[in-house]
Amino acid sequence: MEEQAVLEIRHVSKTIGSKKIIQDLSFEVYPGEVFGFLGPNGAGKTTLIRMIVGLMKMNKGDILIHGQTIKGRFEEAIRHVGAIVENPEMYKFLSGKRNLLHYARMFPGGIPQARISEVVELVGLKNRINEKVKTYSLGMRQRLGVAQALLHRPSLLILDEPTNGLDPAGIRELRDYLRRLAREEGIAIVVSSHLLSEMELMCDRVAIIQQGKLIDIQNLRGEGAAEAQTSYFFEVNDPAVAQAIVQEVDPALPVVLRPDGIEISAGRERAADIGTLLVQAGLRLYTMKPLTQSLEDKFLKITGSDQIA
Incomplete structure (x- = not known):
């Protein structure tokens, strides 16, 4: 009910x-x-x-x-x-x-x-x-x-x-x-x-x-x-190889290549699976962290306004 x-x-x-x-x-x-x-x-x-x-x-x-x-x-x-x-x-x-x-x-x-x-x-x-x-x-x-x-x-x-x-x-x-x-x-x-x-x-x-x-x-x-998707950053020793591994397993998942790692958009459980995958592939995973927007970021994006009051 x-x-x-x-x-x-x-x-x-x-x-x-x-x-x-x-x-x-x-x-x-x-x-x-x-x-x-x-x-x-x-x-x-x-x-x-x-x-x-x-x-x-x-x-x-x-x-x-x-x-x-x-x-x-x-x-x-x-x-x-x-x-x-x-x-x-x-x-x-x-x-x-x-x-x-x-x-x-x-x-x-x-x-x-x-x-x-x-x-x-x-x-x-x-x-x-x-x-x-x-x-x-x-x-x-x-x-x-x-x-x-x-x-x-x-x-x-x-x-x-x-x-x-x-x-x-x-x-x-x-x-x-x-x-x-x-x-x-x-x-x-x-x-x-x-x-x-x-x-x-x-x-x-x-x-x-x-x-x-x-x-x-x-x-x-x-x-x-909790279920909403967010962006996760994986700091690894070889970002290009990490990108190739993720795209081979899930070609539909967008992967952003950065100098010190890769960035993906996924739920928490999916991100954890990808972290495990990178380690099993022999890469060194230094950090995995969510890249969350603050409420202020969301507010400004939605309203296109800089007047918050």
Whole structure:
């Protein structure tokens, strides 16, 4: 049985005046994955997030959360969502705990004290939660914002530029926390960011959006990513002989001759077989390594853009 998507974007379009902001976007986000939005300035990432959480209306299409449309069943749909669309706003003169207590009282029926303690532990603020928010670092405030968004046990967490203003240590801390949250709690997390290197480390999949259109979805982890072909470089003592051996065994496999070795495009298992073949043929194999593209390389190749934001 196929796993049900937490979030479904179905042919969504948004026009403001004569400008097309979002054009026929469709994709799904599943439980336990970190899903990223990437795109140049003005690509429509924030507009899409605002439509998901009901801050803007779409012109066409539909958005479903756990199968509930936000058009006709907004309250039922949005109860599954926790979100930080801008920087989390807190009462700085109150402690982190008092902020969470104040927010918890807004929910019908309230939120148990045990749940507040649970999310404080989850985001790693147990030792500082009774201190005033004005003493917190930016990274701590972001984590307090995440704690606030998690109080009502959402199954979808949406974060717009969560690493803005964080130092490298804070970025790493938030990234590791979000990945753990998705893995251990099974929450679907949607993240928008302009830091491609961080998205590569943080996300399972990323949607590349340009001029409001979905250009591609890159699978960064999991089965599809593992099976994808890449380029492998074999450093050998006689590259010409290595090229001849590989082409004799598999004439259809392109082999690029380099001064210090050969380069082929193949899956991991096939590359390992070729390495064994070269050694058995008497060649000295010094190294065998994948030549992978970074997410930034893929992004620029797909969009043809040098504006990454």
